[in-house]
Amino acid sequence: MIEKIQDLLPQDLPRRPRRFGGIALQIALILVIAGLAYGAIVNVAQNLARAHIASGFGFWNNTAGFDISQTLISYSASTSSFGRAFWVGLLNTLLVAAIAIVLATVLGFVVGIARLSRNWLVARLAGGYVELIRNVPLLLQLFFWYNAVLKSLPQLHGSVTLPGGGILNNRGLFLPRAEFAPHFSAVLIALFVAIAAAIVLRDWSRRRRERTGRLIRIFWPVLGLLCGLPLAALALAGFPLSFSVPHMGRFNVSGGVEILPEFAALVLVLTIYTAAFIAEVVRAGVLAVHAGQTEAAQALGLRSAATLRLVVVPQAMRVIIPPLTSQYLNLIKNSSLAVAIGYPDLVQVFAGSVLNITGQAVEVIAITMAVYLSISLFMSLLMNLYARTTAIVER
Amino acid sequence: MKRLATTAMALATVAIFGPQAAWSQTLGSIKDRGELICGANGTLAGFGLPDPQGNWTGFDVDFCRAIAAAIFNDPTKVKFVPLTSKDRFTALQSGEVDVLSRNTSWTLSRDTSLGLDFTAVNFYDGQGFMVHKSLKVSSALELNDAAVCVQQGTTSELNLTDYFRTNHMGLKTVTFATADEALKAYESGRCDAYTTDSSGLYGERQQLAEPSQHIVLPEIISKEPLSPAVRHGDNQWSDIVRWTHFAMIDAEELGVTKTNVDEKLKSSDPETRRLLGSEGQYGEALGLTNDWAYRIIKHVGNYGESFERNVGQGSPLKIVRGLNALWTKGGLQYGPPIR
Numbered sequence: 001m002i003e004k005i006q007d008l009l010p011q012d013l014p015r016r017p018r019r020f021g022g023i024a025l026q027i028a029l030i031l032v033i034a035g036l037a038y039g040a041i042v043n044v045a046q047n048l049a050r051a052h053i054a055s056g057f058g059f060w061n062n063t064a065g066f067d068i069s070q071t072l073i074s075y076s077a078s079t080s081s082f083g084r085a086f087w088v089g090l091l092n093t094l095l096v097a098a099i100a101i102v103l104a105t106v107l108g109f110v111v112g113i114a115r116l117s118r119n120w121l122v123a124r125l126a127g128g129y130v131e132l133i134r135n136v137p138l139l140l141q142l143f144f145w146y147n148a149v150l151k152s153l154p155q156l157h158g159s160v161t162l163p164g165g166g167i168l169n170n171r172g173l174f175l176p177r178a179e180f181a182p183h184f185s186a187v188l189i190a191l192f193v194a195i196a197a198a199i200v201l202r203d204w205s206r207r208r209r210e211r212t213g214r215l216i217r218i219f220w221p222v223l224g225l226l227c228g229l230p231l232a233a234l235a236l237a238g239f240p241l242s243f244s245v246p247h248m249g250r251f252n253v254s255g256g257v258e259i260l261p262e263f264a265a266l267v268l269v270l271t272i273y274t275a276a277f278i279a280e281v282v283r284a285g286v287l288a289v290h291a292g293q294t295e296a297a298q299a300l301g302l303r304s305a306a307t308l309r310l311v312v313v314p315q316a317m318r319v320i321i322p323p324l325t326s327q328y329l330n331l332i333k334n335s336s337l338a339v340a341i342g343y344p345d346l347v348q349v350f351a352g353s354v355l356n357i358t359g360q361a362v363e364v365i366a367i368t369m370a371v372y373l374s375i376s377l378f379m380s381l382l383m384n385l386y387a388r389t390t391a392i393v394e395r
Numbered sequence: 396m397k398r399l400a401t402t403a404m405a406l407a408t409v410a411i412f413g414p415q416a417a418w419s420q421t422l423g424s425i426k427d428r429g430e431l432i433c434g435a436n437g438t439l440a441g442f443g444l445p446d447p448q449g450n451w452t453g454f455d456v457d458f459c460r461a462i463a464a465a466i467f468n469d470p471t472k473v474k475f476v477p478l479t480s481k482d483r484f485t486a487l488q489s490g491e492v493d494v495l496s497r498n499t500s501w502t503l504s505r506d507t508s509l510g511l512d513f514t515a516v517n518f519y520d521g522q523g524f525m526v527h528k529s530l531k532v533s534s535a536l537e538l539n540d541a542a543v544c545v546q547q548g549t550t551s552e553l554n555l556t557d558y559f560r561t562n563h564m565g566l567k568t569v570t571f572a573t574a575d576e577a578l579k580a581y582e583s584g585r586c587d588a589y590t591t592d593s594s595g596l597y598g599e600r601q602q603l604a605e606p607s608q609h610i611v612l613p614e615i616i617s618k619e620p621l622s623p624a625v626r627h628g629d630n631q632w633s634d635i636v637r638w639t640h641f642a643m644i645d646a647e648e649l650g651v652t653k654t655n656v657d658e659k660l661k662s663s664d665p666e667t668r669r670l671l672g673s674e675g676q677y678g679e680a681l682g683l684t685n686d687w688a689y690r691i692i693k694h695v696g697n698y699g700e701s702f703e704r705n706v707g708q709g710s711p712l713k714i715v716r717g718l719n720a721l722w723t724k725g726g727l728q729y730g731p732p733i734r
Contacts, residue, residue, distance in 0.1 A: 052627045053488060054508035067556045067568035077556040150583045170584050171542060171567075251541040251587050252567060261585070262569075342571045342580065348547070352481060352572060356548025359509040361485055 044362060059358040060086075066353050068344045070260055082354050089349030090371060096263065096345065097332045097375075100270035104331060105324075107271060108278025113308070115283050126279065133276035138334055141273060146265040146341040153261065156251070165245035166256075173259040174246035181240035190233035191226075198222045262343035266335065274331045281327060285320035286312055317390040325383040329376045336372075346371060421493055421625070421632035422466070422682050430472045433459035434492035437477025438575050440598040441706040441714075442498050451475045454705040455496040457695050458517060458623060462494065462639050464694040465687040479573050481548045484509050487626060494636055495624045498592060500550045505624075513622040514637040517698075519718035519727050521615035522554050523593035525600060528608050530587060535614040540565040544577040544586035551591050554617040578602065588612075592619045597712045631682050638681060642688040644730030645670055646697035648721055653696035656689060669733050677733055688733070698728065 048055045060083040067077045072091040075084055115126035133141070150170050154160055159169035167174040205218045234241070246256030289312050297307040338345035339352060346368060355364040425431050435455055436443030443453040451473075460470035478486050478497055487495045488510055498520070499505075501513040524535050524543075532538065535558070545552050547570045559566035569586055571577035578599050581589035591599070593615060600606045623640070625633045646652075649667050651659045659667055668674040671692075672685035679685055695701060699721075706714045720726025 048510075050628075051488065051510040053510035065553045065556060066570075067552075067566060069567060069569050078560055147583070150580070150585055155584050156587075249540050251538070252565075254540065254565075339572050340576070342569050342576065344570065348570065348572070352547045353552065353570065356481055356484070357504075357553070359484055359505070361488075 048362065054358070054360060055363065056360075057363060059354075059360055059363075062358075064354070064357075066357065068349060069342075070258075070263065070344055082358065085354055086346075086350050086367070089344060089346040092343070092349070093332075093335055093338075093345040093347075094375070096266050096270070096338065096343070097335050100267050100274065100331055100335070101328055103267065103271040104274040104278055104327075107275035108327075109282050111275060112279035112282025113286065115279060116286055130276045130279050133272055134280075138269070138273050139337055139340060142265065142269045142337055142340060145269045145272075146262070149261050149265045149268070159248065159253070165243070167246050167248065167253050169253070170261060171252060172261055173264070174253045174256045175259070176243040176245045177255070177257045179242050179244055181242070183237040183240035186237045187230050187233045187240070191230045194225045194229040197225055197229075201225075260343065262338070262341050265341060266338050266343050266345075270331055270334060273334070274327055277327050277330070278324060281320055281323045282316070284323075285316035285318075288319045289315045314390070318387075318392065321383060321387045321390065325380055325387075328379055328383065332375055332379065333372060421629045422635065425466060425493055429467075430474050431459060431463045431466065431494070432474045432476060432492045433462075434478045434483055434486050434495040434497055435459065435475045436497045437475075438573070439498065439595055440601050441710055441712045442594070442598060443475070443477075443496075445475070445477075452705065454518065454701060455498060455623075457701040457705060458496045458640070459494065461643060461691045461695040461701075462636060464690045465635070465639055465642075465683055468684075468690045468694075470694040480546055481572055484511065487511060487624060490626070493625070493632075498595065498621045499624060500592075500619045501622045501624075502550060510627045511624045512627050512633045513624050514633055515640045516620040516622045516727075517640050518594065518621040520592040520594050520619040520621050522551050522590060522617040522619055523596050523615055524588045524590050524612045525581075525596045525609050526588045526612060528610055532612065535588075535612045535616065536562060536564075538564065538588055540567070541587040542567040542569060542585065543588045543590055544569050544571065544581040545590050546570075546574045546577045547572050549591070550617065550619065555590055558616040574599065592621070594621075594706065594712075594714060597714055598706075601711055635681050635683065638733075639691060640698075641730040642670065642691055642733070643695075643698040643701065644721070644728050645733060646688065646692050647699040647728075648723065648730065651692055651697060653692060653694075653700055656692045660689070666732070666734075675734070 045055060061081045063078070064080050064082050064085045065077055066085075068075060068085065068088055070092055071088045072095060073084075073088060075088050111126045111129055114122050115130065117123045117126070153168065153170040156169050156171060159167050161167055165176045201218055201222060205216045209215050244255050246253045246258075293311055293315065294307055297311040298304075302310065335345060336347040339348045342348070351364055351368045355361055358364065433456075435451065436453070438444065439453070441453055443451065443455045445451045456475065459473050459475070463473045464470040466472075476486065476492050478492070478495070483495055483497055483499065484505070486492050495511075498518070499513075500520075501516060505511060506513055524538070526532050526538075538559075543555060543566060545555055545568060552568070552570065555568065556566065569577075569580060571580060574591065574595070578589060580586060582603055589596070589599075593611060596611045600609055600611070603609060623636055625636055645666075646656075649659075649664070649670060651667060651670065656671070660671055660673060662668060662671075662673075665674065669677060671689045672678055672687065676685060678687040681687065684690075696704070699716075702716065702719065703709045706712045707716065716724075716726060718727045720728065722729040
């Protein structure tokens with residue numbers, strides 16, 4: 001029996017020297033690249049010194065001195081450093097990217113599947129959406145939505161008060177902020193217990209179904225468990241929860257959670273734009289599943305929703321994930337267009353304000369590029385791990 | 396992202412292959428090229444703005460024309476490169492422009508860590524605020540908790556934070572990459588106030604749909620000495636740029652104007668004679684010709700003429716001379732003697 005391809009080759013072929021030569025060539029290549037990189041770095045440092053331009057990373061701990069409109073971590077212009085401003089910008093980038101990725105995925109799947117619908121109108125609408133959105137430059141769409149959002153919102157003095165105490169105007173959406181008293185942990189524990197119980201219940205019902213063939217509907221008991229238990233705990237602990245309601249000042253709204261119009265516009269445009277591409281990816285993935293699979297599923301008596309959920313989508317995912325990953329990477333990189341509308345993302349804060357105040361373009365741009373590279377590589381890693389779980393398992 | 400990549404590429408190219416020439420022989424390379432490359436604003440009425448025909452006008456633009464007149468005896472031999480406040484220093488550092496004449500404040504950190512030299516203050520400015528009339532605000536101190544639109548990478552961004560902090564007022568800053576975007580956001584009501592150098596406020600107010608509906612508040616919250624800048628290390632070139640400004644100041648002081656400069660050539664006043672090159676070898680000492688200052692005044696005019704034409708009473712901006720009057724008239728503009 002032939003074990004390896006080598007067994008087919010004549011045994012006296014001088015393989016070893018050739019392999020050694022290959023390795024030596026690769027080492028030499030790495031050395032040349034490393035040498036060039038080192039030379040470039042030394043040259044940059046020398047040229048900067050000759051031009052009397054400051055270099056190095058000493059600026060990192062200096063006081064920033066500028067204000068940022070949205071900060072997820074505590075930040076003050078008077079005491080925080082440039083390094084802190086970097087983290088503020090990075091977190092703002094990650095926030096906008098994370099929310100847009102989730103929304104774009106949901107919208108993209110809906111549109112992608114709608115485009116394959118047998119309903120003529122639904123399919124045409126989905127097709128029109130894809131063609132319109134993906135053929136207009138992203139930056140233009142961003143300006144359009146930012147101005148559309150800003151112009152359509154009421155001015156400050158005409159603010160709309162929403163039910164529940166929220167306020168909406170062209171400065172943003174201000175929502176009541178929940179403030180938790182110490183006893184609130186009891187509610188969290190109750191929620192945790194309810195989730196655990198729901199999982200046990202689901203497993204029990206599934207086992208029972210496999211054993212007896214009888215299907216027990218557990219939706220209502222699970223819903224009751226998930227809502228009832230935390231609510232009961234909330235009542236028992238004496239409602240350890242209050243809301244800080246936003247109120248109107250002379251110029252601005254204070255208190256509550258603030259959602260900036262810049263943030264809303266950026267999430268909106270990244271979602272809408274990327275969803276158009278994801279829709280095409282999904283459509284391609286679904287079409288890649290052989291029609292025989294659907295026919296077989298229907299022959300077994302599955303309804304069309306179940307066919308889609310249990311047969312088509314799991315197989316389509318293998319095709320969908322690699323291009324979906326590139327769409328996620330595009331979205332993360334596109335979030336840097338925030339700079340055009342004043343959303344304080346990494347590029348706006350760090351490669352904008354920090355770069356200008358310190359003047360250390362080489363360092364700041366190098367860090368910014370390294371960060372985008374790291375985020376993208378990490379995203380690819382996650383998606384590859386997920387792809388492995390959807391791969392066909394040979395039995 | 397694209398702009399990021401362009402900046403990075405430009406910097407990498409310069410940093411790795413650093414053109415030595417750009418650092419030491421600016422005058423020579425301008426003469427070889429046949430034109431001066433001037434970094435200007437591009438969007439600020441009165442200071443630097445191309446008209447619909449593409450002709451650049453403005454106070455900062457005139458300054459570059461004066462340099463070109465001194466070198467080539469032709470004020471049109473300038474190529475203007477519009478720069479945002481974000482790109483301006485990189486453009487100068489990398490050698491993309493020979494001189495930066497774009498309402499730029501002289502500060503210590505810019506002077507020391509950017510590899511630049513500021514030549515001489517040609518406009519004493521200060522930061523102010525513009526608000527909509529309907530707000531019924533008469534002082535910047537009433538702006539507690541206001542949202543303020545500001546341009547990124549400017550001293551305005553930093554002064555704004557300082558001013559509100561010093562006066563214990565709440566502030567919401569909304570920062571934009573360009574003045575246009577910041578102004579547009581202010582006009583759409585995103586911010587209560589717009590802040591920049593007060594000269595800029597007057598210029599930008601003209602670009603709003605209803606200029607009369609907006610007022611500039613009286614407070615000046617900072618010192619903004621606006622100065623042209625050149626790369627550090629080429630002293631001959633920084634001398635030429637510095638003395639171009641002084642020649643325009645001295646001409647105003649001596650009463651030499653665009654219209655009477657030819658008559659003044661026959662003047663017996665020794666100071667006027669030295670300025671216009673009828674006496675001495677001062678121009679050659681700068682690496683130019685001895686009639687260098689005559690050329691500047693002939694083509695561009697003296698400091699006062701350029702001021703009034705672009706930003707003063709002869710312009711829609713109507714900025715008063717104030718600190719920018721000659722020292723003999725209570726201002727700060729003072730030209731060292733040419734001798």
